Amino acid sequence: MKDDRLSTIRHFLYVNGPSSIQDLVNATGASLATLRRDLGVLEEEGIIDRVHGGARLAEGSNIEVGFSERENENIEAKRAIADAAYRMLKPHSTVFLDAGTTVLQLARRLRIEPLPLTVFTNGLAIAYALLNTPKVQVTVLGGQLRNENASIVGPLAEAMLDRLWFDQLFLGAGAINDDNAIYSVDLSEATINARMLSRAAQRLVLADHSKFARAATYLVAPLLACTHVVTDAGIAPEWRERIKNIGLSLTVSGGVVAEETPA
Numbered sequence: 001m002k003d004d005r006l007s008t009i010r011h012f013l014y015v016n017g018p019s020s021i022q023d024l025v026n027a028t029g030a031s032l033a034t035l036r037r038d039l040g041v042l043e044e045e046g047i048i049d050r051v052h053g054g055a056r057l058a059e060g061s062n063i064e065v066g067f068s069e070r071e072n073e074n075i076e077a078k079r080a081i082a083d084a085a086y087r088m089l090k091p092h093s094t095v096f097l098d099a100g101t102t103v104l105q106l107a108r109r110l111r112i113e114p115l116p117l118t119v120f121t122n123g124l125a126i127a128y129a130l131l132n133t134p135k136v137q138v139t140v141l142g143g144q145l146r147n148e149n150a151s152i153v154g155p156l157a158e159a160m161l162d163r164l165w166f167d168q169l170f171l172g173a174g175a176i177n178d179d180n181a182i183y184s185v186d187l188s189e190a191t192i193n194a195r196m197l198s199r200a201a202q203r204l205v206l207a208d209h210s211k212f213a214r215a216a217t218y219l220v221a222p223l224l225a226c227t228h229v230v231t232d233a234g235i236a237p238e239w240r241e242r243i244k245n246i247g248l249s250l251t252v253s254g255g256v257v258a259e260e261t262p263a
Contacts, residue, residue, distance in 0.1 A: 002038070005028050005030055005034075005035075005038050006038055006041065006042060008027060008028050009024060009027070009028060009035075009038060009039070009042060009048075009055075010042070010047065010048075010057070012024060012027045012028075013048065013055065013056060013057045017056065018051060018054060018055070018056035019054050019055065019056070020053055020054040021035065021036075021053060021054055021055075023054070024039075024054070024055065039055050042055075043055075046058055073101075073210070074208045074209075074210055074232075075105075077208040077209065077210075077232035077234065077253075078101065078102045078105045078208055079105050079109075080232050080233075080253035080254060081102055081105070081106075081206050081207075081208060081230050081231060081232055081253050082102065082103075082105035082106040082108070082109045082206070083109060083253065084230050084251050084253040085106050085109075085170060085204065085206055085230050085251075086106060086109045086110060086113070088168070088204065088228075088230075088251075089110070089115055089117065089168070090167060090168065091115045091116050091117065092116050092117070093117060093118070093167040093168060094117075094118040094119075094120070094165075094166050094167050094168075095117055095118070095119055095120070095166055095167060095168045095169070095170065096119075096120045096121065096164075096166045096168070096169045096170070096196055096199070096200060097119055097120075097121045097123065097126050097170050098121070098122060098123060098126075098151075098169070098170065098171045098172055098193060098196060099121070099122050099123030099124075099125070099126060099149050099150065099151035099152075099172070099189075100123075100171070100172015100173070100174075100206070101172065102172045102206040102207065102208060103123070103126065103170050103171070103172045103206055104123065104125050104126055104129060106170055106206065107121075107125075107126045107129040107130050108129050110130065110133065110136065111129055111130060111133045114133050114134045114135040114136055115135060115136070116135040116136075117135070117136050117137070118137045118139070119136055119137065119138045119139070120138075120139045120140075120141065120164065120166065121138065121139075121140055121141070122140070122141045122143070122151050122152040122153065122157055122192060123149075123150060123151050123152075124140070124145075124150045124151070124152070125150050127140045140152065141156075141157040141160050141161070142156055142157060142160060143155070143156040143157030143158075143160070144156070144157070144188070146186070146188060146189065148186070149186070149189060151189065151192075153186075153188040153189060153191070153192050154188060154192075157192055158191065158192055158195050161192070161195045161196060161199050162195070162199070164199060165199055165200070165201075166199055166200040166201070167200070167201055167202065168200060168201070168202045168203075168204065169196050169197065169199070169200035169202070169203045169204065170204050170206055171193060171196060171197065171203065171204065171205050171206065171226070172205075172206055172207065173205050173206075173207040173211050173220075174189075174211070174214075174216050175211060175214035175215055175216035176205075176207060176211050176212045176213070176214065176223065177213070177214065177215050177216075178213055180222060180223045180224070180242060180246060181219055181220070181221065181222045181223060182205065182219075182220040182221055182222075182223060182225075182226075183214075183215065183216035183217065183218060183219055183220060184216055184217075184218045184220055185216045185217060185218070186218065187217075187218045189218075190218035190219060190220045193220045193221070194220050194221050194225075197220075197221050197225045197226070202227050202228065203225065203226045203227050203228070204226065204227065204228040204229075204230055205223070205226045205228070205229050205230070206230050206231075207229065207230075207231055208231060208232050208234070209231060209232055209233075209234030209235040209236070210234075212231075212235060212236065212239045213236070213239070223243070223246055223248065224246055224247070224248070226248060227248065227249065228248060228249040228250075228251065229243050229248050229249070229250050229251070230250075230251045230253065231250070231251075231252060231253070232252065232253050232254065233252055233253065233254035235252060240252070
């Protein structure tokens, strides 16, 4: 029961950001006294920060919300990004789809309108989404199963990547911090994502607006390691300018997909 409440609090703060005590009481159904004790536990574990009248997730918190829950966050934005990314797929090419939830939406978009592709992935949900999809040949990396992200990670998967080359990589992002770099909450995930970026000609990061100006613990790579950013219309103007100044191509999905290329 207590674990369920703690999970509810983490998820509520992940979705809603800094929240009042009353909002958290309503979300958990707990008494005020019980909620305050739960917040004390989460604060001691470094998961949240207490603020006046409420709480927020701690900066750089390495607590990862479950895959099924993250899959539904900003779902409309993720689908719009996936639709834009789908139009960038090149028939008869070899692509890598990482295990992120936005990339999963790209796999589902591909299932609706299959293209002749050779797809590699380290995501079990990606592989399942493309199961029996006409024209699409799927290969899953071997290695250690990471339950939290339904992904394959570790030395065996990294060694397999070293023997492969891809025309395109579609990479999700847990966080893109103010230092213009991609971060992950998990070291093994960060390590294999960095290896992916070294094995593809075109490297597209798919990230909805909520991933920008967000902190996480483990560095994946500078944004400059990518060639293209695909995001949604909620991205802040400051970040549009940053991406252009870095020298990356930017696609903003929305009612109309607008593509900006660096000068």
